[in-house]
Amino acid sequence: MKTKGSITQFLKFVFVGILNTAIDLGVLNVLVLLFDSLEKPSSFVLFKAISFIVAVSFSYLCNKYFVFNDNGVEQGKSNIRKEGKKFFIVSVIGFSLNVSLSSVFFYLLSEMCNGQGSLYVLTSVSALLGSSITLLWNYFGYKLWVFGEY
Secondary structure (H helix, E strand, O other), X not given: OHXXXXXXXXXXXXXXXXXHHHHHHHHHHHHHHHHOOOOOHHHHHHHHHHHHHHHHHXXXXXXXXXXXXXXXXXXXXXXXXXXXXXXHHHHHHHHHHHHHHHHHHHXXXXXHHOOOOOHHHHHHHHHXXXXXXXXXXXXXXXXXXXXXXX
């Protein structure tokens, strides 16, 4: 049944996404902790960009070998390069969406809290909101275009 396989695949993707999100949030919060300053708006954007790059690197390996490689088809080097380029393009767009949306949510939540909220809670909630929206973009981009599962 195609539907059952699609549901299983999406659940695998969500599981990998949860791991990626944990990596993303972990790296982001470690950077905030180490540098203990988000006074400049650009600091959050930089820290979020770094954490996203670390997480997306892990994501490629998991998506390639765990989520979308159930068909067992071997690929040549040129196909792997082509696939890698496509993954990079989808990921860069996802990266832009994730960092932009997370940053917008961070600034909006900061304004709503009037500086009274926990820096770590604001950081994590903002990142989770950005990641949640980006999840759908990445899933369909990887499924339909990168790994060619129509």
